Amino acid sequence: MDTLAQSINREASQKNIPLSVFIELTRRCNCTCYYCYQQSLQQTKELSLEQWQQVFSQLKSAGALYLTLSGGEPFVREDIFDLLKEAKKQNFAVSLISNGLLISEVVAKQLKDFTVMDVGISFHAAERDLHDRLSGMPGCFDQAKKAVTWLRQEGIKVVLKHSVSTENFGQFKALQRLATQLDCAFECDCTVLPDTPGTASNYSLTVDQYKEFLTYMGQDSAGCSVDDDQAALHCDAGRSLCGIGPNGTLYPCIILPVPLGNVTESSFMSLWEGDLANSFRKNEKSLSKECTLCALKVHCSRCHAVALLEGHSWQGKSHSLCARANALQQIGKQKK
Amino acid sequence: MNLLKTDHIQRATNVAQRLFEEQMLVITPKDSMLHKFNAVGTFIWQFLERSHSVEEIVQGVQKHFDTNDEEAVSQDVITFIEKLCEKGLVSLKSE
């Protein structure tokens, strides 16, 4: 049975209502995480508070409800509380993603006054030294843990976010325990975006690592039934979700670098209903034959962004998606 | 909870909401749960943009949905407002 959120999302996807918008407020960050693709990107001009106020208002009119504010590190923006105030005024449900370094006890208390649904805090490892080394910031682990504790004290939902890679493989077990201990939710992702286009990230998991990780997480399918294999390759990017970069560039998804225009030059709605967005949606029906005819597609957690960043086209196949699908197929066979 | 017709109701200020295909989506602040209101619930929620007494809400619903059955409308309105109170979406306004 669908949850209400799933059925609303499906309806939004069918009607191209941008229910969830992921906003990168800045590329600036006080950490230098080992895998961060943002470090290879140029610093860019950032929209001002006034410009974001206008964009929020246009997103509201377009039907957006969920706003994820991220970066870089969103708390390096001095006007972060003004942005949250505006998001509250426009009745958005806000999720923040942060490394926790700038979340003091006072900040945690202040966040309670806004429409913040949850704060995601990134953890590379459950071991202090490893986390600090991978984030490039001594003291980061202890501060992130303090941030979680302060947020929880205020009753704010915290999601401990972890990216599994070859550098920290196995840490997910201890991090899951840490999440329970700190009374927060745990979200684990094993997609590592490459910082050099055209190749898979050096940190991408092997098939055996995918198998170990997915088995541990109790995941034995990509979430689609066998007779629904076309849906397996569908993604909501550019339909019920989109992303906006620090300088106002609109994307079907924040990690899918297919620009649909800039919200400082045209209104959000004119871009969302414009030629670029419409042709992106139309082109999803013509994914590469490698994928549409692929025997593994029911096991594939299709992501057009990963396909584009690891290959040459968002409609093509991807090394890490294939490895993951392979792992899921093997888990399925073992179960039988 | 015993609501009086004279009680004034006001919406909580930290509620995320959006009108979605003519139905109101509201997220309860305590547990971040998503709720969808039916047509009457959506009307009441929008009517509460400004604070109103229970009696005014009942009259508003009767007028908007063109019904004279005050008894039934009162009962529905009170049940709905009580649920909103429980979820922390509205509160009684202190005079």
Ligand code: SF4
């Ligand atoms: S990305 Fe790989 S596993 Fe997924 S459908 Fe394409 S070829 Fe198959």
